Amino acid sequence: MSKEKRRVLTPDEKSELLSKHEVCYMCLETLEGYSPDEIEFDHIYNYADGYPQDLSNFAPVHASKDPRKLNCHKAKGRKSPHEYREELRIKSKLEKISGLKDLCQTAVQSVYSISTDKKSITINGDILPLYNQKIGNGDNLYFYHEIETKFIEDDDKIQLRPLEPKILPMIFHLKQSVQLLPSLGRLDPDSKTIKIFDGQHKAVAQIIGNNRKKIQCITFVNPDVDKMRIVVYQAHSDFLQQRYKKPHIDAKLADIYKQRIEAFKKRVGDHNARYSETDILTGESKANIRKFLLASIISEIQLERNFIRDYAAQSRTEQKRRPILWQSIERTIIKLCNLEPVKEFSDSENNFRSDEIENICFILDQIEEFSIKNKWDPYNSESKSHQLSRTYYYRTAFNNWINTLEEALKFALEQMQGVKIYDALCYRKTFSPDIKSRFITIIKKLFEHPLWVQEGIQKEIAKTNQDSVVTEIFKREGLDYIYLTKL
Ligand SMILES: [Zn+2]
Structure with missing residues (x-):
């Protein structure tokens, strides 16, 4: 690289x-x-990466x-x-739409015909195999295809939900990963259009994020709409638990440890053998296992929440704009989640990996609510509320309160359940409403402790780079797990 x-x-x-x-x-x-002093001239491509410094x-x-x-x-x-x-392009596009219906407003009619043996369909010039899920005597014909977006529209009869906030992380995810499951649609005999009734998030993510002109889709041919509506409803309610129970860490294991999983199956002599985290991670160093699990949990959180994307700072400089140092994010996970490989299969009742993600997301939501929301404001960095939020996230302050918080939450949980807790706080069944409301009180109390708003203390914290200095402040001001859990 030139040193230009x-x-x-x-x-x-x-x-x-x-x-x-x-x-x-x-x-x-x-x-x-x-005015001229309100405009900067930035490199479009980083010259540090070897791009020329031409005016263009x-x-x-x-x-x-x-x-x-x-x-x-x-x-x-x-x-x-x-x-x-x-990022800005995607966010502003999303602001203008509420769902697939705004992206694909009215579909072009499809021209199609089904072969007499019902084994193939000719649609918009493509000949595709047709499949049949026979139930009793009834046919349920469907085909798989990548369909041009002009031929699809939203199914207002079956599609239940508008876009959810998870669309944003999903868009960034699908820019880097393959889409595992197709969207679902139906060929409507009256309108002669393909109506998408499930998987609109994926479709929207591909259209907006990757500018795809085609989306992958399983299309049912003229299904019974009322029946289909019930099936879709059930899939999103009664069977939701099962869907979410799908092994998330296992999926990552599968990505990375394909050969090892094959070797394991060979060893036990069963091609369909189920495997656990322990089965596959055995032999890795303890440090590597923890690293792998930490990364997996972080990426799961990112699928559920924007917390990390919005608030994690990669460096001290970036911390001017985003409150939480990356190392503090990691420390939070290390403190609250289980970084030991799990022996139970992912579909076992005693595997709490999915619940763990829900639990940690709940805690992060509360941390956001009481320490960042309506406080953190880098554009008004002199404001009292921003200074307050800033104080929480100095490394030294953070390292102390995350310890105190973990102690307090664990103690409260032990009190409520009457048993000592030795394992990770979040690695258990989804917190009950009672536990949640108790936790909210504790987290609120932590950030509302009077020490945080004293300017002298804020300065002390800003100045030090030693955790022990803040430990002393906590001691002096009486911020500990007993204070936080006192009813
Ligand atoms: Zn601008």
Whole structure:
């Protein structure tokens, strides 16, 4: 890589760029009303990665210090301009839609015919095999295909739910991973359109995130709509538990340890043998196993919540914008989750991996509620509430309160259940409403302890880089698990 210095643009070059770009490169909003000192000229591709410093590799972006105006330059953080622009594009697209119905409003009619032996269907020029799930004497014909988006529309008769917040992490996930299951649709004999009734999140994620012109789909041919509605409803209610119980860590094991799983099956002489985390991870060093489980749990959380994406800072500099250091995120998981391999099969009642994710997400929700929401505001960094939120997340402060919190939650749980707890707090059946409400009280109490708002203490915490200094403050001010669990 060249050690070339960052090119400094002349005023002439800047105005040349401004005449070419009317909008901010990142957010695509106008630059009008932004004075020269409110505009930065960023590299489109990082020159640190070896891209040339030609004028064409520069573009203007918002960089206003006025809190009422945009500062895309700052908001980008350590992401590449490209990555950040993509994030903004996706978020703004999502804001404009409530579901697949807004993306694919009215489908083009499909032209199709079914062969007399019902073994194939010709649809929009493609000949596809047709399958039949016979139930009793009834036919249930369906086919699999990647269908052009112009031929699909939302099924307002069966589709139950609007888009959920999980769509955003799902979009980023599907930019890097294959989609495992197709969407489901039905060929409607009256409208002659293909109506998508399940898996709209995947479809939307592919269309918006990856600009796909085709989506993978299993299509039922003229099914009984009322029956189908009940089946879909049941799948999302009665059988939901089962669906969610699907082995999440096992799936990751399967990705990474394919050969090892094969070897295990060979060893036990059964091609369909089930396996547990222990079966597959045996032989790895303890440290590697913990690393693997930690990474798996973090990625599971990211599928459920935006917490990590929104709040984790990769460095001290990035912590100006996002409250929680990455190491603190990891420490939270290490403290509260089970990083020992589980012996039980994933579908066993005594395997709590799925519950564990629900439980840790619940705790993170409360931490967000009481320490970040309506407080953390990097654009108004002098405000009292931002300073408060900032104080919680100095490494030294965090390292102390996460210990105290874990102790308090465990103690409360022991009190409520009347048994000593030796294993990870979150690795157990989903917390009951009673436990949840007790935990909420404790977490609220932690962040509302009077010590946090004292300016002298805030300064003390900001200054130190030793955990023991904050330990002393906690002791002096009486913040410990007994205080937090006192009823
Ligand atoms: Zn902008």
